[in-house]
Amino acid sequence: MTGPVLRDWQSVRAEVLRRIHVRDWKPGDLIPNEADLASEFGCARSTVNRALRDIAQSGLLDRRRKAGTRVASNPVARATLSIPVMREEIEGVGRKYGYQLLSRSTEIPPVAESAAMQLTPDDALLHIRALHLADDRPFALENRWIDPGVVPGVTDAPLENISANEWLLQNAPYTHGEIAFSATVAQASDAPLLGCDTGAPLFVTERLTWDGTRAVTRVRILFPPGYQMRTAL
Amino acid sequence: MTGPVLRDWQSVRAEVLRRIHVRDWKPGDLIPNEADLASEFGCARSTVNRALRDIAQSGLLDRRRKAGTRVASNPVARATLSIPVMREEIEGVGRKYGYQLLSRSTEIPPVAESAAMQLTPDDALLHIRALHLADDRPFALENRWIDPGVVPGVTDAPLENISANEWLLQNAPYTHGEIAFSATVAQASDAPLLGCDTGAPLFVTERLTWDGTRAVTRVRILFPPGYQMRTAL
DNA sequence: AGAATTATTATGTGCATACATAAAATCAGC
């Protein structure tokens, strides 16, 4: 039963995945330890380690010291979403990107915003509304609040030509963020901009990014009916 | 400039991230090569390699052989979505999970389904409609098609008690899949089940899973207004 | 000059070894 020698970690990964797939190792099962697998495959333990670590990262294996490695019984599917800059998302599918700044002003935001950003309700923020176009048709409507106290240069940023997201990525550091996806219906004010009817279903993404303990920006983007966010599993 | 010695890869990662963050290394910049960093940090090159690989995986660094490693100029944000089984999603936030099988029958699916699953339009599939409940209130409405030719045991599966997803995870292997998220409005037929009004905005997830070249199952899940899918960035 | 060839270089990987660490399993003491 000395199968072909598996020298590289990707082959080891493939073989382990195969065994899981054909149910040699069933959900919940404990699989042999790294040392045994290494000697079976004819490679170093570190190679097996790399392969198993990679699989574990995808959620298909559970690894715990001393307890060993077992096949996840409820493999929490983990999908990695790439969230590119709007321009790349559009140009990536061969369409022409367009950008249109609708408004830009410094205002006191609604309490919902200042609360989410953990600011006092009377802090003024830079408010930006913009439309992203694909082949000259509405692709997404952006509604963004930026704290100029955290991002000093914003007030002079050339946001007529470059989207706020792109400018911020280049100019404002951040440490972490949160994203939420949901659905809503088109308001009468937004519908014409998105080229849809009032009441039409819109896909919404909301992002809040932080630099340490300070909120940098909060953005809500509305996508017209038909938009899908897709990813591989 | 012999800072504190950084021995482990997580410290190295933290330090590299810090330098990116404080713009020592700006978007687009080429950073020193692994060997140099290793000697600066006082650790082995493989340790630096591990750290940089990890950062690159998150999208913040671009690495190419010979060309070197540079800070991504448009850091494509990569969010990892965990898509647990519905029961765990609900119990995970401390609510009581409930499951209710609405209907189960073998039918010829609409062409949209059979096309997506790459089947001939006259193949009969198992059709399941079910409601997931959180604290006895509607949480999600599931509409699923399963190819019994690919999953032999399904026709006898006890889908009154266990959700199809859980049963399939335990009993039907798959190799890969696709997910799409979108928005729609509640149909008159679905609204009462979801406890919302007709025309209310619904969040939709659609999943299609494959076992090699054969489609296993396709599911469309509707979430009532207010539902958000969240993740960290 | 332009094309084809060769050298150089940074990352990618494999391996053997050593030690660290978490957690299960066992044992000691009451």
Next chain:
DNA sequence: GCTGATTTTATGTATGCACATAATAATTCT
């Protein structure tokens, strides 16, 4: 029996070395 200390063990990681590979840079040839 139960509790707490101790041992065992599987994974986690660091290291130095070697070689593979991709892609750029330099060189040679026509």
